[in-house]
Amino acid sequence: MTLLVHDVTLTYPDGESRLTALDRVRLEVPAGTLTAVIGPSGSGKSSLLAVAATLVTPDSGQVVVAGQDTARLSAAEKSALRREKIGIVFQQPNLLASLTAAEQLQVMAHLSGRPARTLRRRALELLDAVGLADKADKRPHQLSGGQRQRVNIARALMNEPAVLLVDEPTSALDHERGAAVLDLLVTLTRERSTATVLVTHDHAHLERMDRTSTMTDGRLTRAASREPGSETVPAA
Numbered sequence: 001m002t003l004l005v006h007d008v009t010l011t012y013p014d015g016e017s018r019l020t021a022l023d024r025v026r027l028e029v030p031a032g033t034l035t036a037v038i039g040p041s042g043s044g045k046s047s048l049l050a051v052a053a054t055l056v057t058p059d060s061g062q063v064v065v066a067g068q069d070t071a072r073l074s075a076a077e078k079s080a081l082r083r084e085k086i087g088i089v090f091q092q093p094n095l096l097a098s099l100t101a102a103e104q105l106q107v108m109a110h111l112s113g114r115p116a117r118t119l120r121r122r123a124l125e126l127l128d129a130v131g132l133a134d135k136a137d138k139r140p141h142q143l144s145g146g147q148r149q150r151v152n153i154a155r156a157l158m159n160e161p162a163v164l165l166v167d168e169p170t171s172a173l174d175h176e177r178g179a180a181v182l183d184l185l186v187t188l189t190r191e192r193s194t195a196t197v198l199v200t201h202d203h204a205h206l207e208r209m210d211r212t213s214t215m216t217d218g219r220l221t222r223a224a225s226r227e228p229g230s231e232t233v234p235a236a
């Protein structure tokens with residue numbers, strides 16, 4: 001199992017007491033599959049992504065990324081794990097205004113010490129994979145919202161992550177562009193064998209997912225699943 005969240009509980013300070021954001025949550029995401037997490041605002045979806053990304057340490061439970069139990073890692077080891085194994089796509093692309101699309105990707109991989117000469121080639125290959133081969137030398141203001149989100153996704157894949165965590169990637173896009181970004185995430189998940197978790201409010205996307213889980217008041221329940229590649233969703 002590429003991503004395993006096992007019995008995770010996370011609380012935040014809340015005045016005199018504590019607020020339970022995640023309540024014994026369990027999530028298993030195999031390589032090459034995509035799991036959607038849906039649920040109302042404040043139910044704990046972002047908290048789950050933060051825990052899976054090792055950005056937040058849970059009160060109890062286990063998070064295993066690509067076979068590594070993250071509880072055993074030092075802060076430096078966790079940050080290395082994030083760089084090498086985890087790709088994160090936030091709602092807003094947060095691209096650097098002065099850099100071209102290719103440079104956004106190259107900077108990311110340069111930080112993890114990859115050889116510079118291969119970076120440009122890899123950046124161009126990934127921009128091609130997200131349909132932006134002809135935009136490699138454009139800066140963010142020269143790109144549409146959908147194109148910026150594609151650069152964002154390509155950047156998250158630069159270090160060949162085993163786990164891809166995606167938070168509402170289509171919320172700033174119209175329906176058609178949102179559907180195209182979703183198609184892209186499904187294709188990349190299959191081709192690059194990532195264990196992908198997608199937080200979404202958009203129920204129109206759910207039929208494209210391998211599994212859908214619903215978060216309600218910090219509790220995660222699995223709604224439906226299907227085998228990768230099949231078109232129908234059997235009863236859960």
Ligand SMILES: Nc1ncnc2c1ncn2[C@@H]1O[C@H](COP(=O)(O)OP(=O)(O)OP(=O)(O)O)[C@@H](O)[C@H]1O
Pocket residue numbers: 012013019020021039040041042043044045046047048
């Ligand atoms: N840093 C924090 N400190 C205290 N409480 C927090 C913190 N972050 C989140 N919470 C609380 O934890 C609960 C879960 O929040 P979370 O952001 O995970 O929900 P969400 O499902 O992602 O919401 P949304 O869909 O609105 O983004 C909420 O009640 C929220 O107010």
